[in-house]
Amino acid sequence: MATFYGIGVGPGDSELMTVKAVNTLKQIDILYAPKAHNDQPSVAEKIASPYFSEELTVKRRRFPMVKDLSEKQASWRAIAEEIVADVKAGHDVGFITLGDASVYSTYSYLLDIIGDQIAVETVAGISAYSQIAAATSIPLVLDDELLEIIPATADMSLIDKAVDINDNVVLMKVATHWSEIFELLASKKLLNQAIVIVNASMANQQQFKVAELTKETKLPYFSTLILKKKYQF
Secondary structure, eight states: OOEEEEEEOBSSOGGGSOHHHHHHHHHOSEEEEEBOGGGOBOHHHHHHGGGOOTTOEEEEEOOOOSSOHHHHHHHHHHHHHHHHHHHHTTOOEEEEESBOTTSSOHHHHHHHHHTTSSEEEEEOOOOHHHHHHHHHTOOSOOTTOOEEEEETTSOHHHHHHHHHHOSEEEEETGGGGHHHHHHHHHHTTOGGGEEEEESTTSTTOEEEEGGGSOTTOOOOSSEEEEEETTOOO
């Protein structure tokens, strides 16, 4: 039976894709991938491309990164309808997403629209924060410590609360509100307990101690902050 696969391709290094993700890519007929600027391959497609078969049809589609929810939903519906049609035509179809397919992924919105119209299988991937912990050889969480993962786009009151009540905090997409995040950590005297990883596991990966940065520092889009209140970097 033809199936739709949501495939997590990991944080950036093609070698960090799971064996299951690679095998799934090799068996599908059609792959949907986010479209980058000027119809160029997205980061997710570049990660996965070493494992594409010669017969694979890649369909790049635009997923608008805008605040207008109605515009995003219209795009998701159109793409979901196209995926359903391909699967019903007998094709195994995949959709690739950075990191894990179930963590802050557009795939989840497609899945919600598709519902039970076709068979679906989700293939887990390595999240950026897991790779960051591995790259630094510092445990993300231990024993009875608390861990919260929160996007930096969340309301600052929620981020403030997360910092107060947890031992460890992962802030995703921290570049979007960097000055506010920096000031928050500075006010709590936690700058020495945090690091930022840029472009995790990619060739241009960089690591910074937050205490060595300023609130004016310009960070790339793929920047993740890890706060460990019981650890000094």
